[in-house]
Amino acid sequence: MLNAADATFLATLPEALLRPVTPADVEDPRGRWLGQGAAVAVPRDVQQVAQILRACAAARVGLVPLGGGTGLVGGQILPAGPVPLLLSLERMAAIRAVYPDENVLIAEGGAVLADVQAAAEAADRLFPLSLASQGSCRIAGNLATNAGGVNVLRYGNARDLCLGLEAVLADGTVLQGLKRLRKDNTGYDLRNLLIGSEGTLGVITAASLKLVPRPAAEGAAFFVVPDPEAALRLLALAQARLAGMVSGFELIHRQGLDFLSETLPQVRQPFAHPPEWVVLIDLGLASGMDPADTLADLYAAAGDLVLDGVIAQSTAQRAAFWALRENIPQANRRIGAISSHDIALPLGAIPAFLAAVGPALARIGSFRINCFGHLGDGNLHYNVFPMPGRSRKDHEAEREAIKTCVHDLVDHFDGSVSAEHGIGRLKVGDLEHYGDPAKLAAMRAIKAALDPQGILNPGAVLRA
Amino acid sequence: MLNAADATFLATLPEALLRPVTPADVEDPRGRWLGQGAAVAVPRDVQQVAQILRACAAARVGLVPLGGGTGLVGGQILPAGPVPLLLSLERMAAIRAVYPDENVLIAEGGAVLADVQAAAEAADRLFPLSLASQGSCRIAGNLATNAGGVNVLRYGNARDLCLGLEAVLADGTVLQGLKRLRKDNTGYDLRNLLIGSEGTLGVITAASLKLVPRPAAEGAAFFVVPDPEAALRLLALAQARLAGMVSGFELIHRQGLDFLSETLPQVRQPFAHPPEWVVLIDLGLASGMDPADTLADLYAAAGDLVLDGVIAQSTAQRAAFWALRENIPQANRRIGAISSHDIALPLGAIPAFLAAVGPALARIGSFRINCFGHLGDGNLHYNVFPMPGRSRKDHEAEREAIKTCVHDLVDHFDGSVSAEHGIGRLKVGDLEHYGDPAKLAAMRAIKAALDPQGILNPGAVLRA
Numbered sequence: 001m002l003n004a005a006d007a008t009f010l011a012t013l014p015e016a017l018l019r020p021v022t023p024a025d026v027e028d029p030r031g032r033w034l035g036q037g038a039a040v041a042v043p044r045d046v047q048q049v050a051q052i053l054r055a056c057a058a059a060r061v062g063l064v065p066l067g068g069g070t071g072l073v074g075g076q077i078l079p080a081g082p083v084p085l086l087l088s089l090e091r092m093a094a095i096r097a098v099y100p101d102e103n104v105l106i107a108e109g110g111a112v113l114a115d116v117q118a119a120a121e122a123a124d125r126l127f128p129l130s131l132a133s134q135g136s137c138r139i140a141g142n143l144a145t146n147a148g149g150v151n152v153l154r155y156g157n158a159r160d161l162c163l164g165l166e167a168v169l170a171d172g173t174v175l176q177g178l179k180r181l182r183k184d185n186t187g188y189d190l191r192n193l194l195i196g197s198e199g200t201l202g203v204i205t206a207a208s209l210k211l212v213p214r215p216a217a218e219g220a221a222f223f224v225v226p227d228p229e230a231a232l233r234l235l236a237l238a239q240a241r242l243a244g245m246v247s248g249f250e251l252i253h254r255q256g257l258d259f260l261s262e263t264l265p266q267v268r269q270p271f272a273h274p275p276e277w278v279v280l281i282d283l284g285l286a287s288g289m290d291p292a293d294t295l296a297d298l299y300a301a302a303g304d305l306v307l308d309g310v311i312a313q314s315t316a317q318r319a320a321f322w323a324l325r326e327n328i329p330q331a332n333r334r335i336g337a338i339s340s341h342d343i344a345l346p347l348g349a350i351p352a353f354l355a356a357v358g359p360a361l362a363r364i365g366s367f368r369i370n371c372f373g374h375l376g377d378g379n380l381h382y383n384v385f386p387m388p389g390r391s392r393k394d395h396e397a398e399r400e401a402i403k404t405c406v407h408d409l410v411d412h413f414d415g416s417v418s419a420e421h422g423i424g425r426l427k428v429g430d431l432e433h434y435g436d437p438a439k440l441a442a443m444r445a446i447k448a449a450l451d452p453q454g455i456l457n458p459g460a461v462l463r464a
Numbered sequence: 465m466l467n468a469a470d471a472t473f474l475a476t477l478p479e480a481l482l483r484p485v486t487p488a489d490v491e492d493p494r495g496r497w498l499g500q501g502a503a504v505a506v507p508r509d510v511q512q513v514a515q516i517l518r519a520c521a522a523a524r525v526g527l528v529p530l531g532g533g534t535g536l537v538g539g540q541i542l543p544a545g546p547v548p549l550l551l552s553l554e555r556m557a558a559i560r561a562v563y564p565d566e567n568v569l570i571a572e573g574g575a576v577l578a579d580v581q582a583a584a585e586a587a588d589r590l591f592p593l594s595l596a597s598q599g600s601c602r603i604a605g606n607l608a609t610n611a612g613g614v615n616v617l618r619y620g621n622a623r624d625l626c627l628g629l630e631a632v633l634a635d636g637t638v639l640q641g642l643k644r645l646r647k648d649n650t651g652y653d654l655r656n657l658l659i660g661s662e663g664t665l666g667v668i669t670a671a672s673l674k675l676v677p678r679p680a681a682e683g684a685a686f687f688v689v690p691d692p693e694a695a696l697r698l699l700a701l702a703q704a705r706l707a708g709m710v711s712g713f714e715l716i717h718r719q720g721l722d723f724l725s726e727t728l729p730q731v732r733q734p735f736a737h738p739p740e741w742v743v744l745i746d747l748g749l750a751s752g753m754d755p756a757d758t759l760a761d762l763y764a765a766a767g768d769l770v771l772d773g774v775i776a777q778s779t780a781q782r783a784a785f786w787a788l789r790e791n792i793p794q795a796n797r798r799i800g801a802i803s804s805h806d807i808a809l810p811l812g813a814i815p816a817f818l819a820a821v822g823p824a825l826a827r828i829g830s831f832r833i834n835c836f837g838h839l840g841d842g843n844l845h846y847n848v849f850p851m852p853g854r855s856r857k858d859h860e861a862e863r864e865a866i867k868t869c870v871h872d873l874v875d876h877f878d879g880s881v882s883a884e885h886g887i888g889r890l891k892v893g894d895l896e897h898y899g900d901p902a903k904l905a906a907m908r909a910i911k912a913a914l915d916p917q918g919i920l921n922p923g924a925v926l927r928a
Contacts, residue, residue, distance in 0.1 A: 101700060102811040146649050154708075157647060159656075160624065173902040180810040182841040183621060184880040185610050185660055186887060186895055187925060188907045192623075192656035196649055213700075215707045236565060236677075243679045243750040244618075244708050286707040286750075288761075297752075346644040347566040377646040416648040423650060431650055438637040442914060443652045449913035450906060461651060 002062045002458060004082040005038035009059045017041055017048060025086055028077050029070055030333070030340075033425075035077035037064065037086035044091045046166055046174055046205045053203065053455075054172035056085060062458040063087055065199040067141020068112065070133035072342070073424025075145065075198045075460050084458065089140055092205060095119040103211040104163065104180040109140030109204045116209065125211035128155035128247075132326050140204040146196035148420030150325070153376035154247045154284070155212065157420065159195045164208040167194050169201070170451035178208045193446070198422050199457040201450050215245070215284030219291020220318040222252075223299065224275040224308040228375070229351040231279050234305045235376055238281060238298055248282035249376035255385075256328045256370045263334035267327050268320060270310045279375065280325050282318075328372055332383055338367065338395040339402040341382040343410045344419035350378065353413050357382070360405050364398055379419040382406055407434065423461045431461070466526045466922060468546040469502035473523045481505055481512060489550055492541050493534055494797070494804075497889075499541035501528065501550035508555045510630055510638055510669045517667065517919075518636035520549060526922040527551055529663035531605020532576065534597035536806070537888025539609065539662045539924050548922065553604055556669060559583040567675040568627065568644045573604030573668045580673065589675035592619035592711075596790050604668040610660035612884030614789070617840035618711045618748070619676060621884065623659045628672040631658050633665070634915035642672045657910070662886050663921040665914050679709070679748030683755020684782040686716075687763065688739040688772040692839070693815040695743050698769045699840055702745060702762055712746035713840035719849075720792045720834045727798035731791050732784060734774045743839065744789050746782075792836055796847055802831065802859040803866045805846040807874045808883035814842065817877050821846070824869050828862055843883040846870055871898065887925045895925070 003009070010018060018039045026035035041063075043049045056063045062084035066076050078084050089110030096106040100123040107116050113134040120127035129142060131149030141147075143165070147158045155161065164179040177191060194202050225231045231251055238246050257274035260267050271278075281298075283291055295311045312318040332340075345353050354371065361367060366387050373381040384402050386395055395402075407417045407430060417430045432440065440462075447454070447462055458464040467473070474482065482503040490499035505527075507513045520527045526548035530540050542548050553574030560570040564587040571580050577598040584591035593606060595613030605611075607629070611622045619625065628643040641655060658666050689695045695715055702710050721738035724731050735742070745762075747755055759775045776782040796804075809817050818835065825831060830851050837845040848866050850859055859866075871881045871894060881894045896904065904926075911918070911926055922928040 099810070099812060101696070104810070146653075148647055148649075152647065156624075159653070160620075169902065169906060173905065175902045175906070176900045177903065179878060179880065181808045181880050181883070183612055183616065183808045183838075183843045183883040185612075185882045185884055186880055186891075186899060187660075187903060188665070188910060189610075189623070189653075189656045189660050190903055190906055192653045193910075196651075196653050201652070212708070213703045216705065232565070239677045241680065241751045243748055244676070245750060284707055286709060286753075287705045289707075289750075344645045344647045346563070346568070348563060374647075379647045414643060416643065416645050416650055418649045419645070419647040420649055427650075435650060436640045438633065438639045439641065439651060439654055441637065442633060442639070442654055445913040446652060446657075446910055449909040 002082045002455065003060050005061045005085040009061050010039055012055050012059065013041065013052065017043060017052065021086065024069060025066060026077065028074060030072060033074055033077045033079045035079055036083050038083045040086040040088050042088055042091050046168060049168045049203055049205050050172040050174055052087060053168050053170060056455050057171055057453060060453050060455065061085055062455050064457055065144065065203050067144065068133065068137035070137045071141065071145060071424060072421045073426040075422055075424030077425065078459065081458065081464065087203065089138060089205065096206065098123045099180060100125055102180055105209045105211055106178060106206060107139050107209060108206050109138065111139045113137050113139060113142060120211050124214060126214045127209060127211055129158055129161055132329050139207060143195050143204050143207055144197065144199050145422040148374065148377065148379060150248045150250060150374060152374060153249055154244065159192060161210045162191060162195060162207050163210055165191050165194055165204055166206040167202040167204045170456050175202070178206060180208050198424060198460050200447060200461050201456060216287035217285045217289055217291050218283065218318060219285070219295055219312055220280060220282045220321045221295045221309055221311040222270050222278050222280055222321060223306045225277050225279055225305060226307060227277060228354055230305045231277060231375055232347055232350065234279065234302055237302060237305065241298065241301065242283065245283055245285055246281065247284045248280065250280040250325050251372055251375035252278045252280060252325065253371050255368055256331065256372050259331035259335050259370060260324065260327060263331045264327055267324055269324065275308065280321055332370060335385050336392040337383045337385050338392045339384045339399050341406045342419050342421040343382055343406070343415055343417060344377065344379045345410065345413050345415040347378045349413040349415065353409060357406060357409050360409060361402060364401050364405060425460055428461065428463055466546045466919065467524050469525045469549040473525050474503055476519050476523065477505065477516065481507060481516065485550060488533060489530060490541065492538060494536060497538050497541045497543045499543055500547050502547045504550040504552050506552055506555050510632060513632045513667055513669050514636040514638050516551060517632050517634060520919050521635055521917060524917050524919065525549055526919050528921055529608065529667050531608065532597060532601035534601045535605065535609060535888060536885045537890040539886055539888030539921070541889065542923060545922065545928065551667065553602060553669065560670065562587045563644060564589055566644055567677070569673045569675055570642060570670060571603050571673060572670050573602065575603045577601050577603060577606055584675050588678060590678045591673060591675055593622055593625055596793050603671055607659050607668050607671055608661065608663050609886040612838065612841065612843065614712045614714060614838065616838060617713055618708065623656060625674045626655060626659060626671050627674055629655050629658055629668055630670040631666040631668045634920050639666065642670055644672050662888060662924050664911060664925050665920060680751035681749045681753055681755050682747065682782060683749070683759055683776055684744060684746045684785045685759045685773055685775040686734050686742050686744055686785060687770045689741050689743055689769060690771060691741060692818055694769045695741065695839055696811055696814065698743065698766055701766060701769065705762065705765065706747065709747055709749055710745065711748045712744065714744040714789050715836055715839035716742045716744060716789065716792070717835050719832055720795065720836050723795035723799050723834060724788065724791060727795045728791055731788055733788065739772065744785055796834060799849050800856040801847045801849050802856045803848045803863050805870045806883050806885040807846055807879055807881060808841065808843045809874065809877055809879035811842045813877040813879065817873060821870060821873050824873060825866060828865050828869060889924055892925065892927055
């Protein structure tokens with residue numbers, strides 16, 4: 001059992017290392033939980049992080065690492081149990097170095113994702129991790145949760161964009177792993193063990209990140225498709241023709257466009273009558289290639305797979321296309337989902353899953369479904385909303401049944417109940433229910449080996 | 465202390481699960497060590513692998529997993545201590561399934577890499593892992609060692625090509641992780657922990673592997689460059705122009721071409737007079753692009769970075785270019801290296817490293833240096849050979865000093881002393897000397913948690 005971070009404990013840390021807890025530190029973006037914390041530790045360097053962890057270890061006090069607070073599964077929110085110390089890397093937000101010739105950038109863990117992107121762009125490079133919360137999420141949080149987003153199809157998730165980590169383990173030891181190497185087979189892969197461990201195995205204080213050359217030309221189009229199966233065949237066609245130059249392939253359902261019209265009418269929509277299914281395809285091309293021509297060729301080659309299309313004719317138009325996509329989560333939030341599901345499926349199973357899940361949910365009640373997301377990765381956000389005139393509160397009693405219905409079907413099709421958002425505290429039970437028991441046992445053994453007192457983000461990922 | 469796999473122990477396993485040890489099972493490809501083994505376990509399925517591991521755990525007997533036996537660091541060779549049981553997946557070599565629409569292939573651990581490549585090709589897909597030993601190495605060995613090779617620049621190493629694993633842990637529990645998902649954030653990344661752990665944390669019995677669409681057109685060229693720095697600038701130019709379509713970028717030194725002339729005169733060489741430095745550049749292009757034209761454009765754009773060039777005019781010629789590259793290790797073997805170094809450096813540090821290492825070695829003695837490898841990954845094979853008329857035996861006394869000289873400089877430039885070959889038993893001391901002590905301590909804690917008796921590949925990676 002852990003101890004609360006009481007006044008006696010806080011007195012063991014220099015006052016300058018602490019600040020009071022603000023509402024933003026303990027609020028959940030979806031408003032489902034309220035966290036607790038005795039204070040927020042705000043270290044300036046890795047040695048101070050180590051000092052804080054040594055103090056927590058000595059007093060057996062839990063520590064909850066905060067990033068930008070945008071996580072959707074409660075990984076940063078500890079609502080009950082002994083009050084923990086919170087730790088924010090807000091004072092460790094520097095871009096330590098950029099190596100354009102090596103396509104490498106070193107960022108402190110507290111760097112905001114948009115600032116990392118901007119530093120890369122200033123060096124004429126691209127840091128491809130891109131997601132709706134990039135203006136506030138921090139890179140250590142992106143790595144701790146193995147964030148995904150819209151460019152995973154081409155460039156991979158946060159894991160794939162990290163070459164090395166500096167991190168502090170539960171006992172305060174500092175891992176010095178900030179190498180700028182593309183290949184390094186010297187021992188176990190602690191980097192990937194920490195990535196995605198959601199702050200339960202260590203605190204990531206800095207990262208060596210992969211940049212890529214900016215494509216010589218970029219383009220985007222909305223293609224209307226008859227159904228998700230056609231969208232998948234369009235993706236295969238695009239990939240066969242374009243040798244890896246498809247950067248994004250997002251599925252959008254009419255429901256999302258309707259929610260946008262309803263809640264964010266200022267967002268410009270490309271079609272007078274919202275079609276049932278649209279894909280947003282994004283290309284990053286070689287020099288000498290014209291994006292609009294390339295997309296027009298793809299449209300022509302697609303035949304019956306595509307019913308209609310709009311091709312961006314300028315950089316501004318491409319940005320407007322993406323703004324539409326990125327505003328869908330905001331529209332969803334304004335409508336208020338009863339239950340949101342961040343799921344992944346084998347690509348080939350998506351049509352069968354979608355054919356099965358709608359009727360299964362209809363047996364529970366009448367809902368509006370907004371199914372959208374990163375189709376190229378098999379990652380759908382399958383979100384269930386009340387019918388017009390009703391609110392999510394009216395459906396609280398059905399929420400568990402809805403979630404179980406969706407997750408059971410995902411499991412049936414050999415999918416994942418958390419594609420990119422992680423386990424946090426929301427899905428601890430799902431992991432126990434759907435996860436491989438052997439994997440869970442190995443995870444518990446690793447947690448016990450690296451954090452025997454269980455002080456790091458207690459109750460996240462694994463039940464405390 | 466482990467027990468030897470004596471007759472009493474072997475009698476606990478069904479006879480049909482065992483075969484006698486052959487010389488190939490215990491020989492090292494470079495002839496440096498001779499291994500030992502009481503018998504070779506040859507399971508037919510994962511449950512038999514689990515049975516074997518349970519028997520080893522119960523009797524506290526060491527188990528050394530064998531792949532194709534092509535590893536260069538002794539990871540598959542246990543020369544001393546209690547005689548272990550060997551385990552070969554030679555009877556588990558099936559391609560279980562190919563999902564062309566999903567770009568996924570499921571292979572058993574014993575599948576030979578070339579067979580995986582062929583199965584992908586039969587489905588009009590590419591499995592991009594490609595290395596000199598592909599005709600005999602097995603996929604479980606590739607994954608256990610996180611194999612690299614010639615396409616890492618574009619497609620990543622073995623780690624990056626694996627979506628999921630089936631594996632057996634030291635206590636015989638079976639990890640069921642053969643998902644076909646691009647995104648799955650459900651718990652700690654055991655897949656990447658097992659990948660690169662060289663059989664010390666588990667036995668990989670099957671893998672879900674990423675395929676990629678075959679590029680619409682492929683091409684290759686030899687470009688003569690004045691020095692490695694120009695080669696790096698050429699790489700940056702190619703990447704800026706070609707939006708990720710550079711598949712390989714190999715550095716070749718004149719010494720390698722001379723070794724080929726000397727030992728394999730039948731290998732056709734592209735230049736009448738071997739140039740000092742050549743790069744082999746390989747492209748996989750989008751439809752409508754002409755490889756020879758694209759390479760000619762690159763040649764023209766490169767200006768002074770390229771002194772001369774030969775562009776493959778046919779698929780056969782491209783294959784011949786690659787055959788030259790892939791024969792260099794064979795030529796090296798025939799000459800007989802005193803000391804071979806599989807190193808990685810930050811790309812920007814390569815010129816300074818090369819400027820420093822030659823003079824440093826000259827202070828030890830007179831040698832021929834063949835420096836070649838995967839320049840795009842910062843991965844050089846920096847191999848030191850005797851002068852003509854002398855043999856590697858003449859230099860046994862200097863071998864340690866040579867290795868230390870090279871590795872110290874690699875460490876100075878923040879590189880890796882094992883880029884793609886792993887630690888095995890050869891580099892256990894290097895890992896202890898050059899590795900991060902905090903990483904080593906965490907590795908030992910993980911090893912103790914998952915294999916408390918130390919039965920899995922004892923003495924590999926971590927000292928027993």
